Amino acid sequence: xxxxxxxxxxxxxxxxxxxxxxxxxxxxxxxxxxxxxxxxxxxxxxxxxxxxxxxxxxxxxxxxxxxxxxxxxxxxxxxxxxxxxxxxxxxxxxxxxxxxxxxxxxxxxxxxxxxxxxxxxxxxxxxxxxxxxxxxxxxxxxxxxxxxxxxxxxxxxxxxxxxxxxxxxx
Amino acid sequence: xxxxxxxxxxxxxxxxxxxxxxxxxxxxxxxxxxxxxxxxxxxxxxxxxxxxxxxxxxxxxxxxxxxxxxxxxxxxxxxxxxxxxxxxxxxxxxxxxxxxxxxxxxxxxxxxxxxxxxxxxxxxxxxxxxxxxxxxxxxxxxxxxxxxxxxxxxxxxxxxxxxxxxxxxxxxxxxxxxxxxxxxxxxxxxxxxxxxxxxxxxxxxxxxxxxxxxxxxxxxxxxxxxxxxxxxxxxxxxxxxxxxxxxxxxxxxxxxxxxxxxxxxxxxxxxxxxxxxxxxxxxxxxxx
Numbered sequence: 001x002x003x004x005x006x007x008x009x010x011x012x013x014x015x016x017x018x019x020x021x022x023x024x025x026x027x028x029x030x031x032x033x034x035x036x037x038x039x040x041x042x043x044x045x046x047x048x049x050x051x052x053x054x055x056x057x058x059x060x061x062x063x064x065x066x067x068x069x070x071x072x073x074x075x076x077x078x079x080x081x082x083x084x085x086x087x088x089x090x091x092x093x094x095x096x097x098x099x100x101x102x103x104x105x106x107x108x109x110x111x112x113x114x115x116x117x118x119x120x121x122x123x124x125x126x127x128x129x130x131x132x133x134x135x136x137x138x139x140x141x142x143x144x145x146x147x148x149x150x151x152x153x154x155x156x157x158x159x160x161x162x163x164x165x166x167x168x169x170x
Numbered sequence: 171x172x173x174x175x176x177x178x179x180x181x182x183x184x185x186x187x188x189x190x191x192x193x194x195x196x197x198x199x200x201x202x203x204x205x206x207x208x209x210x211x212x213x214x215x216x217x218x219x220x221x222x223x224x225x226x227x228x229x230x231x232x233x234x235x236x237x238x239x240x241x242x243x244x245x246x247x248x249x250x251x252x253x254x255x256x257x258x259x260x261x262x263x264x265x266x267x268x269x270x271x272x273x274x275x276x277x278x279x280x281x282x283x284x285x286x287x288x289x290x291x292x293x294x295x296x297x298x299x300x301x302x303x304x305x306x307x308x309x310x311x312x313x314x315x316x317x318x319x320x321x322x323x324x325x326x327x328x329x330x331x332x333x334x335x336x337x338x339x340x341x342x343x344x345x346x347x348x349x350x351x352x353x354x355x356x357x358x359x360x361x362x363x364x365x366x367x368x369x370x371x372x373x374x375x376x377x378x379x380x381x382x383x384x385x386x387x388x389x390x391x392x393x394x395x396x397x398x399x400x401x402x403x404x405x406x407x408x409x410x411x412x413x414x415x416x417x418x419x420x421x422x423x424x425x426x427x428x429x430x431x432x433x434x435x436x437x438x439x440x441x442x443x444x445x446x447x448x449x450x451x452x453x454x455x456x457x458x
Contacts, residue, residue: 035338076305080247084227091229095222108336111295112282117334128222128254135254136263142250145307145334161307162250164267
């Protein structure tokens with residue numbers, strides 16, 4: 001089990017030019033309420049794969065390319081994000097997400113190991129672009145409830161759903 | 171748009187009109203997934219209204235002064251959204267959330283294993299995720315009842331309240347073999363998994379021996395697990411004979427609950443029997 005808070009800034013070993021684009025990531029110890037214990041390696045892999053899924057999400061939404069999602073998303077999350085991308089393309093917009101901060105906590109690991117649930121108090125900027133015109137840039141704060149399931153070599157996001165954040169950031 | 175416009179909200183038939191601040195829309199903080207809503211606008215001219223988030227992207231052409239309506243089932247994916255009213259160089263925006271409908275419509279029930287031995291404490295686990303009609307995870311706590319039943323055993327039942335949309339439990343496998351139904355239920359919605367509860371390892375393994383010419387015929391008593399369930403045919407029983415520093419082994423599958431072999435009859439030989447992790451009795455053969 002992860003017993004201490006890890007603060008990862010992803011800035012280490014990154015060029016300064018890129019560093020500014022990296023979100024800050026804070027991982028809280030799991031709050032499992034008696035469900036299966038999360039080994040530290042499992043927890044690290046889940047966090048790593050989830051953050052990678054944000055990269056895929058950002059690129060797919062910006063380029064309206066649903067095919068970029070499938071390595072990282074599955075099931076309902078993949079279906080819904082794919083549908084959104086198709087809708088974006090149909091109405092002539094694309095969205096540019098820049099995630100600024102992730103505050104992560106694993107809150108459930110099913111006894112049989114088939115699903116894991118994590119919360120992400122996420123802060124991100126969202127730019128809506130109609131063809132080449134930026135319609136708006138919004139700073140968003142939402143609490144994402146994420147369910148991941150193990151695939152062949154990685155964890156894939158199966159549910160990616162936000163709920164109103166408890167305390168708005170802006 | 172030349173005129174400044176007002177945007178109010180009419181949600182589920184209830185008017186909630188508010189003035190727009192400069193550059194920002196005034197919207198209800200939340201909408202229920204799949205509900206109909208209408209947004210009155212003021213002013214004149216044409217505009218475009220967008221609702222955009224990870225869950226959906228909608229666009230409507232708007233005649234300012236006329237309400238823009240969204241029928242039931244139009245905006246249904248839970249999540250955080252931005253609304254944009256764009257007219258010429260003027261843009262007004264607002265943020266809101268779509269929350270899951272309260273009514274459960276679907277259970278995603280993960281149960282494991284599909285087959286296990288009888289008599290295992292907490293051997294069966296199940297996790298139930300509860301969704302609304304639009305496959306949004308319902309985060310409001312809901313009671314989920316789990317029930318494990320097998321025709322020849324008492325029913326195990328418990329109710330667990332969901333946390334973040336999921337409830338889970340662990341249950342014991344029955345003492346008697348059979349096909350068990352594992353049901354998760356919330357309201358009128360249920361999901362069932364069938365679990366095969368099979369006999370465990372033999373509880374007691376006893377063989378007898380009798381002479382058969384130059385051989386000794388070895389036969390086990392009918393094998394049962396500790397719950398009295400017959401161990402399935404095909405289970406391998408291993409007979410081992412040691413004599414004068416040599417050892418020979420014969421594997422025999424159970425047939426009608428019994429394993430039977432013939433081995434050379436050496437006076438003074440030691441013969442033992444085992445199946446899986448269970449060791450049986452040992453016989454020292456003296457010709458009788």
